Amino acid sequence: MSDNLLEGRAAQFARDFAALRQAVGTVIVGHDDVVEGVLTALFVGGHCLLEGVPGLGKTLLVRSLSDALDLAFARVQFTPDLMPADIIGTNLIAEDDAGRRSFRFQPGPLFANIVLADEVNRATPKTQSALLEAMQERTATVGRTTHALPAPFFVLATQNPIEMEGTYPLPEAQLDRFLFKLIVRYSNREELNAILERTTEAATPRVERVVDGAHVLGGQELARQVVVAPHVRDYAARLALATHPQGEFAVDLVNRFLRYGASPRAAQALVLAGKVRALASGRFNVSFEDIRHFAQPVLRHRLILNFEGEAEGITTDQIVAQVIQGTPTSAPD
Secondary structure (H helix, E strand, O other): OOHHHHHHHHHHHHHHHHHHHHHHOOOOOHHHHHHHHHHHHHHHHOEEEEEEOOOOOOOHHHHHHHEEEEEOEEEEEOOOOHHHHHHHHEEEEOOOOOOOEEEEEEEOOOOEEEEEOOOHOOOHHHHOOOHHHHHHHHHEOOOEEEEEOOOOOEEEEEEOOOOOOOOOOHHHHHHHHOOEEEOOOOOOHHHHHHHHHHHHHHOOOOOOEEEHHHHHHHOOOOOHOOOHHHHHHHHHHHHHHHHOOEEEEHHHHHHHHHEEEOOHHHHHHHHHHHHHHHHHHHOOEOOOOHHHHHHHHHOOOOOOHHHHHHHHOOOOOHHHHHHHHHHOOOOOO
16 A cells, blocks of 8 residues: 555544544533544454543443444443343344245344443443353354354443442453453532533534444554554563563563453453544554553553552552553663
């Protein structure tokens, strides 16, 4: 592909990314880092876990994104009585005009481009595990038949961190399938006033559709072509390895308070997210800052505290902050 063509595609990507941010911003006030993370995950081809107390706009954010994209959207409210067939679908007995009967697959809500798994930690592990194959393989198996999911396929799951009664915490294997864990925080005074102005007046903001599935798939393909220099790629690898207790690059908090560190998926996520950030900034090469920028959402849900860490009230965000601070951009001799 010629340099001029690449530059043109990169410029188009940056315009699409900015248009999506602007479209979502017509409804969502603030939460710029969360919006950026969700859009980055979309163009990486990963999935997002949104965590925050009720009423902060997690579901509204997902709906606004689906409105801005010309893609099929489905919402699944996870509850303790939800069964895997409720989200994947099931085989039904169908009868034709001649009276012959056969099984026909009835797809569930999982067969959409954007799937909102609302309060995902309220479903049983059996139902949660139904998402594992879909998130990793982009397929769903019913009986002996494997069905391909539509492309692009994007799961946005939400969970409430305070009402833990009757919940089933996501297992580490499933958490690792999420590219990012994004924390949705409270709005400040200025943002809250803007929210009140938009939601209590006669006119209600509407999100216009600006990007279709072909543009998303094209953006995902283009992101893979962004150049990553060996020393920048090595920096992403060392960031991930710095989370391994007693490892070569481990920092003090890691050795004291972690039981397990991040998997290779974390290093992959750092590089891919860095590529998308570079494209969105109009560049075709990844910088150290692109990698650092997404270290918190990539690593925070992949670290497992030991007993001492839990007893001391240490958070994985604190550990990731020290990992970033303690990992130099230049490789040690």
